[in-house]
Amino acid sequence: MPDPNTPKADFSDVESGSSSTAPPANDRTYTVVKGDSLSKIAKQFYGDAQQWRKIYEANKDQIKNPDLIHPGQTFRIPGA
Amino acid sequence: MHAHGPRVFALSFALTAIALAGCKKETPPQNETAAAAPAPAPAPTPFSVTGIEVGKQVGADKRVTNPTTTFGPKDTIHASVATDGAAPKKVIAAKWTYQQGQVVKEAAETIAPTGPAATEFHISKPSGWPAGKYKVEISVDGSPAGSKDFEVKK
Numbered sequence: 001m002p003d004p005n006t007p008k009a010d011f012s013d014v015e016s017g018s019s020s021t022a023p024p025a026n027d028r029t030y031t032v033v034k035g036d037s038l039s040k041i042a043k044q045f046y047g048d049a050q051q052w053r054k055i056y057e058a059n060k061d062q063i064k065n066p067d068l069i070h071p072g073q074t075f076r077i078p079g080a
Numbered sequence: 081m082h083a084h085g086p087r088v089f090a091l092s093f094a095l096t097a098i099a100l101a102g103c104k105k106e107t108p109p110q111n112e113t114a115a116a117a118p119a120p121a122p123a124p125t126p127f128s129v130t131g132i133e134v135g136k137q138v139g140a141d142k143r144v145t146n147p148t149t150t151f152g153p154k155d156t157i158h159a160s161v162a163t164d165g166a167a168p169k170k171v172i173a174a175k176w177t178y179q180q181g182q183v184v185k186e187a188a189e190t191i192a193p194t195g196p197a198a199t200e201f202h203i204s205k206p207s208g209w210p211a212g213k214y215k216v217e218i219s220v221d222g223s224p225a226g227s228k229d230f231e232v233k234k
Contacts, residue, residue, distance in 0.1 A: 008182055009179075009182060009210045011178070011182075011183075011185065011205070013205060013207055014184055014185050014203055014204070014205050015203065016176075016187050016201065016202065016203045017187070017202050018187050018188070018199065018200060018202070019142060019189070020172070020189050020197060020198065020199035020200065021141060021142050021198050022163070022191035022192065022193040022199065023191065023192050023193075023194065024190060024191060025168065025170070025190045057166065057194045058166065058168070058192070076168050076192070
């Protein structure tokens with residue numbers, strides 16, 4: 001148990017920071033419409049159709065086959 | 081006429097098929113109705129903390145370059161949290177404490193990991209750290225995920 005009578009150190013000037021290799025969480029989502037493909041969605045969000053795998057990896061729980069996505073599915077779009 | 085003619089033909093057909101398969105280039109999916117043999121999707125790795133290190137520096141990969149548990153009063157102290165797995169949103173928090181639990185600093189990073197990642201936290205004190213024992217406690221979405229003890233010596 002901390003002793004309440006122990007003088008406390010002064011940490012008021014402590015500076016801190018943080019960063020990550022993981023993309024920051026954001027709430028961008030996209031609902032698939034007829035005619036969509038992962039490449040098309042990647043082009044729309046990243047400007048690069050080749051980034052389709054990023055969307056696939058983030059939504060593997062609901063994409064069984066990257067060639068086959070269905071209207072109405074809502075995907076999380078990771079930050080660029 | 082050789083008796084094994086059909087066998088040679090079959091072998092040559094198989095070799096051609098293998099060669100063609102080897103030349104196949106990965107192409108992005110074009111549309112939702114593209115025909116493709118359903119391939120079993122690998123199960124996503126559940127998110128977990130795989131390691132916590134403290135040290136005086138981190139690299140571009142956000143991992144501590146030389147882990148240590150002893151620091152000087154003017155050192156910047158880094159804690160790197162290695163994680164694996166994918167998740168739409170995870171809050172990685174670091175709580176730095178001194179001696180018997182006095183809170184030094186708390187910080188958090190909200191991430192959307194898609195695989196192995198490293199999240200780095202650091203603290204510095206321009207006026208110098210008081211000597212003593214410290215701890216950094218890491219939590220994920222509010223649940224304890226590990227801690228690391230270290231010491232500052234004069």
